[in-house]
Amino acid sequence: MALSREQVAMRVAQELQDGYYVNLGIGIPTLVANYVPDGIKVMLQSENGLLGMGPYPTEDQVDADMINAGKETVTAATGAAIFNSAESFAMIRGGHVDLTVLGAFEVDQEGNIASWMIPKKLIKGMGGAMDLVAGAQNIIVTMTHASKHGDSKLLEKCSLPLTGVNCVKKIVTDLAVLEVKDGAFYLLERAPGVTVDEIISKTAGKLIVEGDIPEMQF
Amino acid sequence: MAGFDKVVNTYAEAMAGLKDGDTIIAGGFGLCGIPEGLIAEIKRLQTKELTVVSNNCGVDDFGLGILLQDRQIKKIIASYVGENALFEQQLLDGIIDVELTPQGTLAEKMRAGGAGIPGFYTATGYGTPIAEGKEVKEFNGRPYILEESITGEFAIVKAWKADRYGNLVFRHTAMNFNPMAATAGKITVAEVEEIVEPGELEPSQIHTPGIYVNRVIKGDFEKRIERVTTSK
Numbered sequence: 001m002a003l004s005r006e007q008v009a010m011r012v013a014q015e016l017q018d019g020y021y022v023n024l025g026i027g028i029p030t031l032v033a034n035y036v037p038d039g040i041k042v043m044l045q046s047e048n049g050l051l052g053m054g055p056y057p058t059e060d061q062v063d064a065d066m067i068n069a070g071k072e073t074v075t076a077a078t079g080a081a082i083f084n085s086a087e088s089f090a091m092i093r094g095g096h097v098d099l100t101v102l103g104a105f106e107v108d109q110e111g112n113i114a115s116w117m118i119p120k121k122l123i124k125g126m127g128g129a130m131d132l133v134a135g136a137q138n139i140i141v142t143m144t145h146a147s148k149h150g151d152s153k154l155l156e157k158c159s160l161p162l163t164g165v166n167c168v169k170k171i172v173t174d175l176a177v178l179e180v181k182d183g184a185f186y187l188l189e190r191a192p193g194v195t196v197d198e199i200i201s202k203t204a205g206k207l208i209v210e211g212d213i214p215e216m217q218f
Numbered sequence: 219m220a221g222f223d224k225v226v227n228t229y230a231e232a233m234a235g236l237k238d239g240d241t242i243i244a245g246g247f248g249l250c251g252i253p254e255g256l257i258a259e260i261k262r263l264q265t266k267e268l269t270v271v272s273n274n275c276g277v278d279d280f281g282l283g284i285l286l287q288d289r290q291i292k293k294i295i296a297s298y299v300g301e302n303a304l305f306e307q308q309l310l311d312g313i314i315d316v317e318l319t320p321q322g323t324l325a326e327k328m329r330a331g332g333a334g335i336p337g338f339y340t341a342t343g344y345g346t347p348i349a350e351g352k353e354v355k356e357f358n359g360r361p362y363i364l365e366e367s368i369t370g371e372f373a374i375v376k377a378w379k380a381d382r383y384g385n386l387v388f389r390h391t392a393m394n395f396n397p398m399a400a401t402a403g404k405i406t407v408a409e410v411e412e413i414v415e416p417g418e419l420e421p422s423q424i425h426t427p428g429i430y431v432n433r434v435i436k437g438d439f440e441k442r443i444e445r446v447t448t449s450k
Binding site for chain 1: 247248249250251273296297298299300301306318320321322323324325326328329340341342343344345346347348378388389390391392393394395396397398425441442443444445446447448449450
C-alpha cells in the first residue's frame with residue numbers, strides 16, 4: 001500500500017536527530033512537526049524570521065504580528081529567537097540549518113530539484129525555496145513517487161525549471177525511501193506491501209537496488 | 219522638524235517628494251508588518267510607473283495590492299506573488315512586469331544596497347532560470363552567481379515603536395524585511411504604532427538606528443491576518 005501523507009511525514013520524522021535545526025516546507029513537510037520522536041528535541045526555523053516555531057495559537061493567543069512562512073498564525077516555542085529576513089537567510093545560506101524538508105514536482109538522479117514553476121501555468125514565485133536548497137546541509141524531498149497519471153517524478157533529468165542543482169540527498173515518497181548519490185537513486189526502503197518491481201516500474205531515473213530491500217518500520 | 223526630530227503629523231508630509239517612476243522598497247511579509255497608512259497615501263497620491271520592491275504584493279484589497287487597482291505599479295520585484303488575483307491578471311495582460319527573486323537574495327539585495335555594497339555572489343539560484351545572464355564565479359570549487367543590490371528613492375517600513383529620532387523597534391515576526399528596507403531608501407519613512415521620547419528605548423535593543431530613518435509617523439493599523447490558524 002502506498003503511504004498516506006501522514007505516514008510519509010512519520011517516516012521523515014525518523015530522520016530527525018536531537019538538537020537539529022530544521023526548516024519544514026509547506027504541505028507534507030509541515031506535518032513532520034507532529035511526529036517528532038520521543039526524547040528528541042528539534043528547533044523549527046521559519047524563514048520569515050523565527051527560530052523555534054511553536055504550535056498554532058489558541059484563539060485568545062492569535063497575534064497578527066506572529067506568523068510563519070506560510071502566513072499562518074503561530075506561537076514561539078520556549079527559547080525561540082526572532083530576527084529579520086537577512087539574518088534568517090544568513091543562517092539558511094550559511095549552512096547553519098541542519099535539515100530542510102520540502103516538496104517537489106520532480107527530482108533527478110543528479111540531485112537536481114524542480115519545485116517552483118510549471119511553464120505556461122501561472123508562476124507564483126519561489127519564495128525561499130532556492131535559498132533553502134542552496135544552503136541546507138541536508139535536504140529531504142517528500143512527494144508522491146509518480147503523478148496521478150502514473151508518470152514518474154524521479155527522473156534521469158528534470159524536465160521543469162530547476163529550483164536548485166546537486167542538492168537533494170534523500171527522498172521519501174509514498175512508495176519508497178531513496179538516497180541520491182553518484183548520479184543514481186539508491187533504493188533504501190519500500191512502503192509496507194509495496195514491491196520492488198512496482199518501485200522499479202515507477203522510477204524513470206537510474207535506480208540501484210542492492211540486496212533485499214526492507215519495509216519501512218513505523 | 220528640528221534637529222533629529224523626524225516626526226511628521228500627516229501622511230502628505232510623510233510621502234512628500236514621491237514622484238512618477240520612483241522605486242519604493244517596502245517592508246512586510248505577506249500582510250504582516252506592512253506600513254498600511256503609507257501605502258494608502260501612495261494610492262491617494264496616484265503616483266504612477268512605480269517600481270515596487272517587496273517580498274509580496276499584498277492581496278487584492280489590502281496592502282500593496284491596492285496600488286494595482288489604478289495601475290500604479292509598473293514593475294514588482296518580489297519572491298512570491300501568489301495571493302493576488304488582480305496581480306495575476308495584470309501580469310497576464312502585460313500591464314505589470316515582475317522580477318521574481320529568491321527571498322534570501324531579495325533580503326540581501328536590500329541589505330547590501332543600504333550598506334553600500336553594489337553586488338554579491340550567492341549560490342542561491344545557480345543552475346536555475348533566475349541565473350540566466352548573470353555572471354558565475356567559482357569559490358572553492360562551487361559556482362555562485364552575481365546578484366546586484368537594490369536601493370530606491372523611497373523606503374516605507376512599519377515598526378512597533380519609534381522614538382522621535384527615528385530609532386525603531388519591531389515586534390515579533392512583523393520585523394521581517396523592514397530593517398533591510400529601512401536602510402535602502404534615499405528617503406525612509408517609518409509608520410509606527412507608538413512614538414516615544416528619545417531615551418525611552420533601550421539603546422542596545424534598537425533594531426534600526428535612526429540614521430536610516432528620515433520621517434516617522436504614527437499610524438492606525440488594521441493588522442489583517444491572511445491565515446488564522448488555531449489549536450484547541
